[in-house]
Amino acid sequence: MEPQEQTHGSSDGDDCSVSGFDSAEKVIMKWDATASEEAREKMIFTDPQEVKLYLHAVDEIQRYVSSSPGEDLESRASSAIQIAMARLEDEFRNILVSHSSPINSDSLMSSSSHAEVEEDNNNNEEEDNNNNQEEETDLLKRTGSSSSSGSATTVRLPTGRGSYSRSTSSIREIELIPIDAVVYLSWIARRMVSAGYLRECIQVYGSVRKSAVDSSFRRLGIEKLSIGDVQRLNWEALEQKIRRWIRAAKVCVRVVFASEKLLCEHVFESVGAVNIHEACFMETVKGPAIQLFNFAEAISISRRSPEKLFKILDLHDALIELLPDIESVFDLKSSDSIRVQAAEILSRLAEAARGILSEFENAVLREPSRVPVPGGTIHPLTRYVMNYISLISEYRPTLVDLIMSKPSRNATDTNAPEMDFSEVENKGPLALHLIWIILILQFNLEGKSKYYRDAALSHLFVMNNVHYIVQKIKGSTELREMIGDLYLRKLTGKFRQAATYYQRAAWVKVLYCLRDEGLRTKGSFASGVSRSALRERFKSFNALFEEVHRVQSQWLVPDSQLREELKISILEKLSPAYRSFLGRFRSHIESGKHPENYIKITVEELETEVLDLFEGLTATQQHQRRRSE
Amino acid sequence: MLLSFRRDQVDSNAASHNNNMEAELDSFQRQVAEKFTDLNASSSGDDLLSLEWIGKLLDSFLCCQEEFRAIVFNHRSQISASSSPTNRLVSDYFERSIKALDVCNAIRDGVEQIRQWQKLSDIVISALDSRRANVGEGQLRRAKKALVDLAIGMLDEKDSTRLAHRNRSFGRAKDGHNRSMGQHLRSLSWSVSRSWSASKQLQALASNLTTPRQNDVGLAVPVYTMTSVLLFVMWVLVAAIPCQDRGLQVSFFVPRQFRWAAPVMSLHDKIVEESKRRDRKNCCGLLKEIGRIEKSSRVMNELIDSIHFPMSEEKESEVKQRVEELVEVHEALKNGLDPFERKVREVFHRIVRSRTESLDSLC
Numbered sequence: 001m002e003p004q005e006q007t008h009g010s011s012d013g014d015d016c017s018v019s020g021f022d023s024a025e026k027v028i029m030k031w032d033a034t035a036s037e038e039a040r041e042k043m044i045f046t047d048p049q050e051v052k053l054y055l056h057a058v059d060e061i062q063r064y065v066s067s068s069p070g071e072d073l074e075s076r077a078s079s080a081i082q083i084a085m086a087r088l089e090d091e092f093r094n095i096l097v098s099h100s101s102p103i104n105s106d107s108l109m110s111s112s113s114h115a116e117v118e119e120d121n122n123n124n125e126e127e128d129n130n131n132n133q134e135e136e137t138d139l140l141k142r143t144g145s146s147s148s149s150g151s152a153t154t155v156r157l158p159t160g161r162g163s164y165s166r167s168t169s170s171i172r173e174i175e176l177i178p179i180d181a182v183v184y185l186s187w188i189a190r191r192m193v194s195a196g197y198l199r200e201c202i203q204v205y206g207s208v209r210k211s212a213v214d215s216s217f218r219r220l221g222i223e224k225l226s227i228g229d230v231q232r233l234n235w236e237a238l239e240q241k242i243r244r245w246i247r248a249a250k251v252c253v254r255v256v257f258a259s260e261k262l263l264c265e266h267v268f269e270s271v272g273a274v275n276i277h278e279a280c281f282m283e284t285v286k287g288p289a290i291q292l293f294n295f296a297e298a299i300s301i302s303r304r305s306p307e308k309l310f311k312i313l314d315l316h317d318a319l320i321e322l323l324p325d326i327e328s329v330f331d332l333k334s335s336d337s338i339r340v341q342a343a344e345i346l347s348r349l350a351e352a353a354r355g356i357l358s359e360f361e362n363a364v365l366r367e368p369s370r371v372p373v374p375g376g377t378i379h380p381l382t383r384y385v386m387n388y389i390s391l392i393s394e395y396r397p398t399l400v401d402l403i404m405s406k407p408s409r410n411a412t413d414t415n416a417p418e419m420d421f422s423e424v425e426n427k428g429p430l431a432l433h434l435i436w437i438i439l440i441l442q443f444n445l446e447g448k449s450k451y452y453r454d455a456a457l458s459h460l461f462v463m464n465n466v467h468y469i470v471q472k473i474k475g476s477t478e479l480r481e482m483i484g485d486l487y488l489r490k491l492t493g494k495f496r497q498a499a500t501y502y503q504r505a506a507w508v509k510v511l512y513c514l515r516d517e518g519l520r521t522k523g524s525f526a527s528g529v530s531r532s533a534l535r536e537r538f539k540s541f542n543a544l545f546e547e548v549h550r551v552q553s554q555w556l557v558p559d560s561q562l563r564e565e566l567k568i569s570i571l572e573k574l575s576p577a578y579r580s581f582l583g584r585f586r587s588h589i590e591s592g593k594h595p596e597n598y599i600k601i602t603v604e605e606l607e608t609e610v611l612d613l614f615e616g617l618t619a620t621q622q623h624q625r626r627r628s629e
Numbered sequence: 630m631l632l633s634f635r636r637d638q639v640d641s642n643a644a645s646h647n648n649n650m651e652a653e654l655d656s657f658q659r660q661v662a663e664k665f666t667d668l669n670a671s672s673s674g675d676d677l678l679s680l681e682w683i684g685k686l687l688d689s690f691l692c693c694q695e696e697f698r699a700i701v702f703n704h705r706s707q708i709s710a711s712s713s714p715t716n717r718l719v720s721d722y723f724e725r726s727i728k729a730l731d732v733c734n735a736i737r738d739g740v741e742q743i744r745q746w747q748k749l750s751d752i753v754i755s756a757l758d759s760r761r762a763n764v765g766e767g768q769l770r771r772a773k774k775a776l777v778d779l780a781i782g783m784l785d786e787k788d789s790t791r792l793a794h795r796n797r798s799f800g801r802a803k804d805g806h807n808r809s810m811g812q813h814l815r816s817l818s819w820s821v822s823r824s825w826s827a828s829k830q831l832q833a834l835a836s837n838l839t840t841p842r843q844n845d846v847g848l849a850v851p852v853y854t855m856t857s858v859l860l861f862v863m864w865v866l867v868a869a870i871p872c873q874d875r876g877l878q879v880s881f882f883v884p885r886q887f888r889w890a891a892p893v894m895s896l897h898d899k900i901v902e903e904s905k906r907r908d909r910k911n912c913c914g915l916l917k918e919i920g921r922i923e924k925s926s927r928v929m930n931e932l933i934d935s936i937h938f939p940m941s942e943e944k945e946s947e948v949k950q951r952v953e954e955l956v957e958v959h960e961a962l963k964n965g966l967d968p969f970e971r972k973v974r975e976v977f978h979r980i981v982r983s984r985t986e987s988l989d990s991l992c
Contacts, residue, residue, distance in 0.1 A: 075765045082767030086774065197771075199752045203745075224822040226731045228830075287741065291820040294734060301730070301981055303988060337974075348981075355989060 021064055025076065027057035028084045045091050045184050058084045058191050065195075085197045092188045093204045099177045100212040169250075171325055173259045176212070185267045193271045202276065205267070206283025209260060213288045216256050220248040222292060230298040235307060238299070242311050245295055246318040252292055253322050257285050257329050278332045289330070289338045293345060300348035306360040306388070309353060313395050316349040316402075350402050357433060360388065361407065365416055365440045372451045375556035375616050376461035378468050379448065385441050386472040389434050393478035396430065403429045407436035417443040431482040438469060438483070438491070456506035460555060460614075463498035466491055467562055499566060507570060510548060513541035514581040529588050538589065538598035541578075545601075549609050556616035563614050571610055579603045653703065657696050657851055658888050661858060664689035665892035677899060678869050679917040680965035687972045690862045691979055697855040698983045704848060708987070718852045723984045725856060728834045732863045732872075733977040735827055738819050739870035739914065740970045742782075746922055747962045749779040750955055753929065757952045764940070764948060769933050776930045783913060783923055819873050827867045828876030834860050835879050857883055861893055866973070868900055869916040877904055918965070921958040929955065 031054065033040045044050045061084065064077045177185070192201040221244050230238065264277035264284070271277075299315060302308070323342065330338045364385055373379050392399060406429050409419050417439050427435070445465050449458035470491050473479050480488065519533055557563040582603065589595045601609070668686055676682050701708065707715050752775040756768045819825075838856060841849035860881065868877055881897055883890040903915055912919065929951045936944050 074763075075767075078765045078767040079770075080767070082771050085771070196755065199748060199755065200775075203748065224820060224825075226821055226825055227734070228727055228731050229822075231727055287738075287820060290737070294820065301985070344978075351985070355985070358989075 020060055021073065021077070024057035024060035025080050027053055028061065028080045028087070031087050032083050033087060033090065039087075043091060043094055044087070045095055051184070051187075055187060055191065058088070058195075062191070062195055081195050085192060085195055085200070088188050088192055089197070089200050089204055092185060092192070092201065093208060095181050095184055095188075096177075096205065096208040099181045100208055101215075171254045171258045171328070173262045174255060176259050176263050182263070182266050186270060189268050189276075190271050193268075193276065198276060202280050202283055205264075205280045209263075209280075209284040210287060213256060213260065213285060217248075217252070217288060217291070220251055222248050222252070223295070224291065225295055225298065227294075227298040227301060230295070230302060235305075238302075239311050241295070242299060242315055246315065249292060249296070249318065249322060252288075253325050253329060257289065258325075260284050261329055275332075278334065282332065282334045286335070286338070289335075290341065293338070293341050296345045297341070297348070300345050300352055302352075304352055304356045304359055306356060306363060309356045309360070310391060310395065312349055312352050312356065313398050316346065316353065317398055319346050319349065353399070353402050354404075357403065361433070361437055361440060364437060365444060367444055370448070370451050372448065372457075373461070375554055376452065376457045376464060377556040377558055377616070378464055379445060379461075382441065382445065382465045382468055385437065386469060389437055390472060390476050390479055392430075392434065393476055393482060396478055396482070400428060400430050403433060405429055407433045416440065427482070427484065431484070434479070434482055435484075435487055438487075441469070442466065442494070454551075456502050456552075457555060459498045459502035459505055460557070463495045463502060464557055464559075464562075466495035466498060467559060470495060471559065499569070502566075503570060503573075506548060506552065507574065510541065510544045511573065511577055513537050513544060514577045516584075519585070529585065531588055531592055534585055534588055535592075535598055538600075542598075542600045545606075545609075549612060553612045553615055553617045555614050557614040567610055567613060570613070571607055574610065575603060575607060578606055650704075653700055654851055657693075657700060658854065660696055661693050661854055662888040662892065664692060665889050665896065669892040669895050672896060672899060675917055677896075677917070678865070678903065678915050680961070680969050683865060683869055683916070684965075684969055684972055686862060686865060687976055690858060690976060693855065693858050694976075694979050694983060697851060698986070700848070700851050701983075701987050705987075707847070715848050718848055719987060722852050722856055723987060725834050726859065726980050726984055728830045729859055729863050729980055730977055731821075731825070732827065732830050732866060733973050733980075735819070735821055735825070735830075735872040736866050736870050736973050737970060738821070739872045740966055740973070742871050743914075743916070743919065743962065744966060746779055746782060746919075747959060747966070749775050749782065750922060750926065750959050753779070753926070754952060754956055754959060757948060764945070766938055769936065773930070773933050776926050776933070779922075779926050780930065783919070821873055826874035826876075827872045828874055828878065831860070831864055831867060831876075831879040834863060835881065840884055854887065854889070857893070861897065862976075864897075865900065868904065869914055869919075871913040871919075875913070877901070918958060918962055922955075922962070925951065925955045925958055 029035065031039045031044060044054050058081075061077050061080045064073060065081055189201055189205075192198065223241070225241075233241075261277075261281050264281040268277040268280060296315060296319065299312065319342065323346070326342050327339060364381070367381055369381070407419070409416055419436065419439070445462060449461045452458040452461060470488065473483050473488055473491070514537075519529055519537065557566060582599070586595075586599060589598050668682070668689060671685065672682065701719060704715065707713060708719050709716070753772045756772040756775065757764055834856075838853070838860075841853050860879075864877065864879065864881060867875055883893055885891065900915070903909060909915060909920060912923065932944075932947060932951055936948075940948075
């Protein structure tokens, strides 16, 4: 129960009122820390009785001060007030300090620690899946578009969305200081303000509470990193810090700052018309808030490179989500700069995302590796790019809002594909970018295919890679929706065409051996067959077929279905051709010497041999296979 | 015929292009020289290192930065070849500019600290405001308390180890908690890590800055110019505003061959002079307004110590006078700090924007 200020109007006359003053003055002097040891050692606000007496005394003196009591009393009164205010200031500080432990880490982390554990589990899974990516991302690094780390460590593409904390989803004020302490604080504040000691009050409050906020920050793992520090860290370390920051920022804005604001309101609510609690709040949190956002700002300024995209989007999303709460907590004019900084960071992150996408596209276009992938299989670049754009499609909701412009092609760059978006008019910019990326990937792959000495292999390579692209698109509903069926059909046509080119290049010579013309001798009605020509044919066929078999068993078509289809398609031409060739001409050979030198395999054996193709077998493996047959 | 016509055209384009470039670079040198000559001219006495003057310095920086940005933009094709020396020069500049960004952030902290002093002086003014009531003993004690806190708060942080001793000599009560301790603790809780050092940032900014030769072609001269301007501006900020591990020992020297060298070196020398003055040697910031607050508050402190009650009229009028002086400084800070902080922030933004743009063309 607050000690009530008594109304003056007592009928006791001057003597009593003066003695009222005297006894009040006495109480105040008793507690003058500069005058007595005892006053220094004890605190008033540990004893409710003393509190009552003291505050009553202060109120009494204050009444004298404001009622112009005459010079002598005035001077004593103002002196007493000063002593009282100094004392109250110390009491105020003492109460604050003894209750300002940093926020209980349980209440800070309880809901978020669960998500933390979840996330760490997710990360472990992904690590196994991403071992392929080491090669792939090294490729992009060579184009010079990599981050500054230059390390050989695996750059993992991050996991999908939602891996940051789902906790602290809204403002949640907690009790920072027990209610009875708050009451005491508000009693003191009222006296200090009405005596004109507002500034001192704010200073004490601000300095103690700011320390408390700083401690909470340390508990949340918020570090004091400079922009230079952030530049120097490698991206993997930064990713972790970003994750941690996102979790911490939510707690800071929604719990720490919101609670401080509420505390200010409670302590200063009965104090006066001036918005003192706002000044106290800013005194407490301005510095920490700026420190908090400095990290996000540093990230938004850092050098751009493709692997950073998704964490930057995570950061962007987290900030957008926090923005309404930031606006609500920092709704004062004096906190303009904080809101402005948050908005600036958001816009820089968006810019960074756009810039990174651009850089990624450049990197894909210019990826310069010339070493042909053995066996014509899927190029690491293909894998990386397709994984990357699958991830982009997962971030579609965010990116759709950020990517505003269509992909642009440097007009002077002759080494890039043409862009014709006339057929895809009603697609948004993001989808156009994805299509463009696939276009330039293909373009780059076409270039790489030229480095194969064997034309058939270069077609196989194109087939494999475009097929992979198609499979990846089909495998993701988001991606498929954005790329669209029209484009998908084009790509499908592309790899089928490559398959056809492959077959032509690889098998035309073999099949040529099995043709009719040139075998029959000219002349009489009963056309004969030139046995020597026939023998040559068989010999060529055998040699060529063996060569094809030997070489192309080392080639690889990773996709099992495609592999089977290709083999079947080959057999569809080869088998009947051989069968009919044999049928027509075997008698001629068998009627001559050493037929076994010419007819070396049966149709069934031929078919079996074809099954060896595209298995990526090495020479020794082939040899071993043969021996076991 | 057609071929030779084209070739001529290309040649004249190249020639005019070169002329344009030369004109551009020359204009840049001229602009820098003009700005700093102006600054040098307006740097007499109390103006040098005042909030207003530093504000002008920052404005000049922004102008130079804009022109530099345009030059880089116009030469981006030259820059984009990743092995070209121009590319190295420009990316080097932007690496250095990161140090400047950190300095800008640290300066923000420093401004906040000055605001704390401003608030303390506000208490003094409020206590001694004789318009409301006669200044009595109570008010004097109140003012004294704030003045002591102010004095402690303005100690150079290197003196912090002597704080406890100082504390006692100021006649403070023995209780460990006092506002000034809180304030001092505040100065230890900069938003930068403990190992961050303003003087190291300056040294890093200045490291390996090689002077280009007079006839160096390409962007060597403008990059050197802009780097020097950047370094100088950051050096001034660190000199003027409190920050962690202030130190002005970084060697800064520009050879006379550059048009802007004379005014810049003149300013540099004046500031170094200022830092060596006896009364400013150990201060926490060379900002003129800091000096004025320090002086006013010290004088006021001494005055209060010399007052015995009842106060003579003479003393009363002296108090009034000192309060007016303090009010002047306080007002100057109150009006000047916010715009100044905004300007520093603007510098931050422009450097970032310029860096982002250029880095994009660097790849």
